[in-house]
Amino acid sequence: MFVLPKSLKPVKNHYCPGCGHGIVHRLFAEIVDELGIREKMIAIAPVGCAVFGYFYWDFDTLEAAHGRPPAVATAIKRLMPEKVVVTYQGDGDLIAIGGNECLHAANRGENITIFFLNNTCYGMTGGQMAPTTIPGQKTTTTAQGRTSLDGNPIKVCELISSIDYVTYVARTSLHSPENILETKRAMKKAIQNQIDNKGFSLVEILSMCPTSWKMEPYDAMKYIENVVSKEFKLGVYKDRK
Amino acid sequence: MFVLPKSLKPVKNHYCPGCGHGIVHRLFAEIVDELGIREKMIAIAPVGCAVFGYFYWDFDTLEAAHGRPPAVATAIKRLMPEKVVVTYQGDGDLIAIGGNECLHAANRGENITIFFLNNTCYGMTGGQMAPTTIPGQKTTTTAQGRTSLDGNPIKVCELISSIDYVTYVARTSLHSPENILETKRAMKKAIQNQIDNKGFSLVEILSMCPTSWKMEPYDAMKYIENVVSKEFKLGVYKDRK
Amino acid sequence: MIKLLKGNYALVEGAIKAGIDAYFGYPITPQNEITEYMSIRMREEGKLFFQTESELASINMTFGAAVIGKMAMTSSSSPGISLMQEGISYLIGCELPCVIVNVQRGGPGLGNISGSQGDYFQAVKGGGHGDCKMICLLPASVQEMYEMAIKAFYLAFKYRNPVFILTDGIIGQMLEKVDLLSLEDVLKNQFKNLSVDDYKKMFDASSWALTGCEGRDSRFIRSLYMNEGELTKKNTLLLEKYKKMEQELDWEEELISDAEVVLVAYGISSRINKDACILARKSGLKVGCFRLKTAFPFPSNRLKEIARTRKILVVEMSMGQMLEDVKLAVDGVNTVDFYGISGGDLPEVNVILEKIKNMLSR
Amino acid sequence: MIKLLKGNYALVEGAIKAGIDAYFGYPITPQNEITEYMSIRMREEGKLFFQTESELASINMTFGAAVIGKMAMTSSSSPGISLMQEGISYLIGCELPCVIVNVQRGGPGLGNISGSQGDYFQAVKGGGHGDCKMICLLPASVQEMYEMAIKAFYLAFKYRNPVFILTDGIIGQMLEKVDLLSLEDVLKNQFKNLSVDDYKKMFDASSWALTGCEGRDSRFIRSLYMNEGELTKKNTLLLEKYKKMEQELDWEEELISDAEVVLVAYGISSRINKDACILARKSGLKVGCFRLKTAFPFPSNRLKEIARTRKILVVEMSMGQMLEDVKLAVDGVNTVDFYGISGGDLPEVNVILEKIKNMLSR
Amino acid sequence: MSSNRINFKEDFCKSCGLCIKHCPFGVLEFSTSFNAFGNHYVKQVDGKDCKGCGRCYIVCPDCAIEVLHD
Amino acid sequence: MSSNRINFKEDFCKSCGLCIKHCPFGVLEFSTSFNAFGNHYVKQVDGKDCKGCGRCYIVCPDCAIEVLHD
Amino acid sequence: MRKHIVISGYGGQGIMLAGGILCQAASIERKNSTFFPSYGAEVRGGAAKCQVIISDEYIGSPILKDIDIFVCFTSMALKKYSSYVKENGIVLFNSDMVSNDETNVLSKNIKKIFVSANTLADSIGNVLFANVVILGAFIKNINILQKTSVISAIKEAFASKKKQVLDFNLLAFEKGYNL
Amino acid sequence: MRKHIVISGYGGQGIMLAGGILCQAASIERKNSTFFPSYGAEVRGGAAKCQVIISDEYIGSPILKDIDIFVCFTSMALKKYSSYVKENGIVLFNSDMVSNDETNVLSKNIKKIFVSANTLADSIGNVLFANVVILGAFIKNINILQKTSVISAIKEAFASKKKQVLDFNLLAFEKGYNL
Numbered sequence A, B: 001m002f003v004l005p006k007s008l009k010p011v012k013n014h015y016c017p018g019c020g021h022g023i024v025h026r027l028f029a030e031i032v033d034e035l036g037i038r039e040k041m042i043a044i045a046p047v048g049c050a051v052f053g054y055f056y057w058d059f060d061t062l063e064a065a066h067g068r069p070p071a072v073a074t075a076i077k078r079l080m081p082e083k084v085v086v087t088y089q090g091d092g093d094l095i096a097i098g099g100n101e102c103l104h105a106a107n108r109g110e111n112i113t114i115f116f117l118n119n120t121c122y123g124m125t126g127g128q129m130a131p132t133t134i135p136g137q138k139t140t141t142t143a144q145g146r147t148s149l150d151g152n153p154i155k156v157c158e159l160i161s162s163i164d165y166v167t168y169v170a171r172t173s174l175h176s177p178e179n180i181l182e183t184k185r186a187m188k189k190a191i192q193n194q195i196d197n198k199g200f201s202l203v204e205i206l207s208m209c210p211t212s213w214k215m216e217p218y219d220a221m222k223y224i225e226n227v228v229s230k231e232f233k234l235g236v237y238k239d240r241k
Numbered sequence C, D: 001m002i003k004l005l006k007g008n009y010a011l012v013e014g015a016i017k018a019g020i021d022a023y024f025g026y027p028i029t030p031q032n033e034i035t036e037y038m039s040i041r042m043r044e045e046g047k048l049f050f051q052t053e054s055e056l057a058s059i060n061m062t063f064g065a066a067v068i069g070k071m072a073m074t075s076s077s078s079p080g081i082s083l084m085q086e087g088i089s090y091l092i093g094c095e096l097p098c099v100i101v102n103v104q105r106g107g108p109g110l111g112n113i114s115g116s117q118g119d120y121f122q123a124v125k126g127g128g129h130g131d132c133k134m135i136c137l138l139p140a141s142v143q144e145m146y147e148m149a150i151k152a153f154y155l156a157f158k159y160r161n162p163v164f165i166l167t168d169g170i171i172g173q174m175l176e177k178v179d180l181l182s183l184e185d186v187l188k189n190q191f192k193n194l195s196v197d198d199y200k201k202m203f204d205a206s207s208w209a210l211t212g213c214e215g216r217d218s219r220f221i222r223s224l225y226m227n228e229g230e231l232t233k234k235n236t237l238l239l240e241k242y243k244k245m246e247q248e249l250d251w252e253e254e255l256i257s258d259a260e261v262v263l264v265a266y267g268i269s270s271r272i273n274k275d276a277c278i279l280a281r282k283s284g285l286k287v288g289c290f291r292l293k294t295a296f297p298f299p300s301n302r303l304k305e306i307a308r309t310r311k312i313l314v315v316e317m318s319m320g321q322m323l324e325d326v327k328l329a330v331d332g333v334n335t336v337d338f339y340g341i342s343g344g345d346l347p348e349v350n351v352i353l354e355k356i357k358n359m360l361s362r
Numbered sequence E, F: 001m002s003s004n005r006i007n008f009k010e011d012f013c014k015s016c017g018l019c020i021k022h023c024p025f026g027v028l029e030f031s032t033s034f035n036a037f038g039n040h041y042v043k044q045v046d047g048k049d050c051k052g053c054g055r056c057y058i059v060c061p062d063c064a065i066e067v068l069h070d
Numbered sequence G, H: 001m002r003k004h005i006v007i008s009g010y011g012g013q014g015i016m017l018a019g020g021i022l023c024q025a026a027s028i029e030r031k032n033s034t035f036f037p038s039y040g041a042e043v044r045g046g047a048a049k050c051q052v053i054i055s056d057e058y059i060g061s062p063i064l065k066d067i068d069i070f071v072c073f074t075s076m077a078l079k080k081y082s083s084y085v086k087e088n089g090i091v092l093f094n095s096d097m098v099s100n101d102e103t104n105v106l107s108k109n110i111k112k113i114f115v116s117a118n119t120l121a122d123s124i125g126n127v128l129f130a131n132v133v134i135l136g137a138f139i140k141n142i143n144i145l146q147k148t149s150v151i152s153a154i155k156e157a158f159a160s161k162k163k164q165v166l167d168f169n170l171l172a173f174e175k176g177y178n179l
């Protein structure tokens, strides 16, 4: 049976056709249902296309300032360790403006979970270059394609997994049903780690932004398969026992 | 002949007895003299005990907001690539409040040089815990000694050297004349790299803060040798050809 | 219990007496004593002390604690408070309670670490974007650092809005006797009529906080209102709330009735005014003192009333910030004189006396 | 050259006409057109376009460019500008020139992305710590977005102080005819008497900028003044500078002479006022318009003069911010009425007319 | 007839086509008519049997498809 | 006499003692009198020969010692 | 002459582009024209709206009320703005998105024009051309701008795109015009 | 009674500690007392200063002028504050840091007390005790606080330190007192 999870409100979402956010939203809700933690959830929506996460998830959710979800999550988890605290962040949010909060939460080994949706651009503001934009990729601020003068792609998994105090880091993708299911497994593990008090987990999910990429949704999936996942290699970067 | 370098103003400094800042200030000036770049220098003093760097260095120097020297340096170097742009930062400045600016400058591979003085505490504000404080170390905010609940030491060299676009990363120490000379070699190389347009170089220098550590200066050196350099391993972490 | 304490310590004791759950801070002079003493006292009390990686983290962690209904505080000094402006605007937009303390130092920029009053505009007019208002408390003694901390938490929860304590490096670092009164006694001093029970009840956040949706519908907390007219509606409600806050107005006046000149100030300047007032009275000059204990709400009506028949001298450690609010209050019924000193130095009693004489001879 | 352009684009063209060396920006609606168009135009001009990692980086990179004497600009919208407050205070403290643009949106918090005027206090009173003042320009058309960008750079270097352009999402995003005049013509419009040569000379920073100490003594630039009295001395000089800035006062008035009610506003609200004014005149009401082109300096004297014999209605897209400056100016010589709407919606002409009628019948 | 029932939430469908591309059995196609939002929503090809593999559900970003095993 | 001259800038010395600890030849000691800042500044032990190795200069955080090879 | 045009629908329907083209066309005819967008650039899929004022006189600011011409892409837009349309105003509907019944909320004196824009756009290959189809119908039915100037404006709007894109859009325009 | 005491020298000389002890001693005697530091906690090695006011009446704020008792640790401090000392005021000097000649700037009516505090402190083992040595001389020579209350205050100040540290400080106090 493949039916709408309970933790997802039965409403139409605002995302563009073929956007990966919708898929990850559903996976998140499925996992919450499967783990039976809906009533323990405190989720943090980012500033980014997913800002309205609270219109879709049927559990307690808040909207943090741009880039600050890991700081907000730290405070919540420390004060209510029995809750499950998850941040959902885009690449602009997590590693452009919010790089320091992410780095410090990771280095402290906070017992929180970060879902990091990497769509190689700032979707919400109209498709500008993000720290994760692929070299050569055209965006509204790199009309000729990104060059190294504009900065280089930041590899969040590689960077964060180099920190001793981090528990689990994985990069997955949405470019096929198999990869989506793999993504779900990684996300579930990242939450299970928190429930088991294992510490900081982060899952980076390569996601389609057909609008900013100016591609048909299926082509966007192919683009992840052929280009994005070549720059950002999939895999488990850290799995501390 | 061991005499005051030209690039150092012949004035008494304000540092506490036995403070490592004075040594690094001199090394910096010696290197500038040796490379003959005094007239090309634009140095950036941090907010920290070294804020008054401009009272000592006899080359153009400015005072940046707390933690932002790498951003300031980026702008200067991009606009005046023929100058030599160096930031001098403490651990609070570089990796607490300023972690994001450092991370992004490094990931962009900016052609700048960072001298990072790690004294495992916030000297200027009275010896509070820093991100680099050693586990167990007593500070004015960790009276019982730092525990992992207070956060774990951030390993700047390990972290920054994991970034592909970084050129040179080394950790040295001031705990003996030999180590001081080694520090000088690393600092000099980090500036030479910039002159040679090789990109981002960072030298982390383990330094004494006898005041915050509540130790005699010589004991502070021994503490680096026996404790600090065990947590923060010395060596060249990256040297890209 | 009477003790000799620094203002910053007394503030910590007040917060603990209030029942604070969490403190977030990043070191900065001249408020380090708060962070340092909190690191000891909060651990003793089994509460959360957290040294943050930056002021951005401080204010956003405070936001996190507030979202789940905890009693949270952060403190800093001028440059650090500037960094918090976005976060403060979010707290106000999301209608979340917390206490924010600014132990002001000299500015602009890195400035210096003396006490100063250069951040009045930022605190009172809104340094953050959008129409931001916070009740702003103005302690002038170590005793008030203790008592106003207790008051601040209550007001924050009463209005679900940050409450700002605007003090400075001198009040924060001076050592002076303080009576660490019981909660009951503080409430007597600071509120007209509030029982310990009612005080404590105010902190029940179960009707709005995010604590997991067990036994109720899921909730969310946000400040984004994209639909046409939605934010305007929201802001109209905020405006009504700000109006209600005006009932928290508080000030103190001395020797006003027969005064020809009234000295107006807050915080440490008000103590200098009092020194000057005592001296002036000794030499036969009819001088009174008006001290603000809240900057928002502002005692406009009372000041206008006073000004109708008395000259006003505003004394402030800035280029003239609260001055504008005084002028707005006085609304042209009388001239308002000013003595300001910006940059961390203190106003001098002699200069005040000189000014008074000039005013009287005009 | 007459073109149909968005306000945000016109601003970019103005900056380029001025000779801008470097632009730093982080995306945020409703100012993205500035960042995006800069990314194209600056590259075309061989100048530095830099997309930063955050607004903190934006303002501090702008600081870096200013320190070496370059003509630098950054832009953002409300939440991003809040994050810049510490940096702005540093720029002022270090006496560095640059242009900062706020394309205001609805607040507080994340608010919304419509045009708004909720950041007036922050821009004009000082959202940063310490006594911060910046000349604040208020474009009301696409044409002025172009011309004021050109003006802003000159004033920034003239006073070695940031100049603030306070506009909003509507002005920024609307498409309207603009005449991309030559520098000479813009200078004619915006300055009493300034030649292109004198304009360009102002940007010579060799006497103060840090460019390496070749052929001169080494220099430093700082905002920390720790010795007793040092910062107070420094701030006294700043105050004098602020006083000098008052000569840059600029405003526009229409149909004032016989008016019984004068509508006061800036930016997009002033255009609504004008619509209302036209309608009012058509129905025989004696209404005039007063539009501020600078918020600091503020046209206090003129407004007081006007108010002596005319009623004032302030129209603002906030809860009442510029209103306070108008009241301060009017200084009680007349009442000041207010129509404010906070949250990104526009004032309505009908409501303005209603208010006017009420005022006239009082 | 198949024992798997597909539940289409027509108004949720944004015509992204991902389900169509990923159905291994060519069960899905666009309708020619529009839903309330002007999109050609997805429907089942007449006579084609759904195998209940769920791939359409998995890739749909809009929860516009549910697959029920009767 | 040695051919190396040590140039003490007495007023710069903060009595940290690092030079004394690091001189391999025991050439340095604290004076008993104070400099203008109340510190026992460093001086050469009477009759001890400086080898000119420069270690004292290298470790001195205050540039209070220069070593000159004549 | 002063015409206040409102175009409203969802983000992604080309609302802004259509408004911009009208504004540009007016400008080509040397009329005063101003375009005020109000969009969810920070939120996809939400409501989008723009206003175009074409006038011989000074153009102040957009006032939502007193709409002369309302181009309505969705029923949500109809609900929101129908009450602001002037007596004797005109409403153009995308009749693939708004049902005839719904339009009864409009008062009798308002002229209604129905364009099955999606269907027509579909026939060119993509519903996304619906905005330009409606523009065609607009220009044919409402006498404020010349066809030639609108075509020029369309050409300018797609100048930086592939020639094919322009051609499809010109075709869409003609489809609407020749309805 | 109202006494305005200023203590000034460099950071690291224990200026603040000395002031705090005086303030605490006054408090033990149930006098009003307030201590105002003004230090370079953000800048080591710079000038440090504190003010203590002991009074029977209301204590407002520190006013730099009108100093009753000035405890002067360095010649820089002397230059800065000498002109603020009242007629008939008292100045205590650390004579190891300030030369006799320099003190001539003070007017005739000001009483000078010289304490070779560094030398005395040295004899206990560390110049850092100089501040407490001077406190001893202060209490012996100036009749505003009881020796016993100052000793209590010293004990409180070092309560959390090792016993040995307290003992050295008590010794330093006696050295100054018995000068």
Ligand SMILES: Cc1ncc(C[n+]2csc(CCOP(=O)(O)OP(=O)(O)O)c2C)c(N)n1
Pocket: A046, A047, A048, A049, A050, A066, A089, A090, A091, A092, A093, A094, A117, A119, A121, A122, A123, A124, A125, A130, D026, D027, D028, D029, D055, D079, D080, D083, G042
């Ligand atoms: C302080 C601040 N700066 C900038 C913005 C504008 N802004 C909104 S979302 C966003 C980035 C969105 O990109 P990302 O985080 O990658 O999320 P996506 O939309 O791509 O999912 C930006 C810059 C803001 N709201 N606040």
Ligand SMILES: Cc1ncc(C[n+]2csc(CCOP(=O)(O)OP(=O)(O)O)c2C)c(N)n1
Pocket: B046, B047, B048, B049, B050, B066, B089, B090, B091, B092, B093, B094, B117, B119, B121, B122, B123, B124, B125, B130, C026, C027, C028, C029, C055, C079, C080, C083, H042
């Ligand atoms: C925005 C801001 N926050 C905090 C401070 C206070 N502050 C000054 S220096 C400093 C840290 C100093 O530590 P570090 O960078 O390690 O330098 P050190 O003094 O140890 O050499 C802090 C937190 C400040 N000046 N500005």
Ligand code: SF4
Pocket: A014, A015, A016, A017, A018, A019, A020, A021, A049, A119, A123, A124, A208, A209, A210, A211, A212, G044
């Ligand atoms: S802009 Fe990109 S990320 Fe945002 S909703 Fe559209 S497709 Fe998704």
Ligand code: SF4
Pocket: B014, B015, B016, B017, B018, B019, B020, B021, B049, B119, B123, B124, B208, B209, B210, B211, B212, H044
């Ligand atoms: S506090 Fe530490 S780092 Fe600062 S000057 Fe003193 S010894 Fe050096």
Ligand code: SF4
Pocket: E006, E022, E023, E024, E025, E026, E027, E028, E049, E050, E051, E052, E053, E054, E055, E056, E057, E067
């Ligand atoms: S469940 Fe499988 S077979 Fe059935 S429609 Fe979906 S993808 Fe096709």
Ligand code: SF4
Pocket: A018, E012, E013, E014, E015, E016, E017, E018, E019, E020, E041, E042, E059, E060, E061, E062, E063, E064, E065
């Ligand atoms: S994947 Fe979903 S939204 Fe996309 S076409 Fe299929 S049913 Fe419609």
Ligand code: SF4
Pocket: F006, F022, F023, F024, F025, F026, F027, F028, F049, F050, F051, F052, F053, F054, F055, F056, F057, F067
């Ligand atoms: S140069 Fe060498 S031998 Fe001479 S004093 Fe210094 S350390 Fe000793």
Ligand code: SF4
Pocket: B018, F012, F013, F014, F015, F016, F017, F018, F019, F020, F041, F042, F059, F060, F061, F062, F063, F064, F065
């Ligand atoms: S190292 Fe320098 S400061 Fe330290 S004792 Fe020797 S000479 Fe003096």
Ligand SMILES: [Mg+2]
Pocket: A048, A090, A091, A092, A117, A118, A119, A120, A121, A122, A123, A130
């Ligand atoms: Mg993104």
Ligand SMILES: [Mg+2]
Pocket: B048, B090, B091, B092, B117, B118, B119, B120, B121, B122, B123, B130
């Ligand atoms: Mg440090």
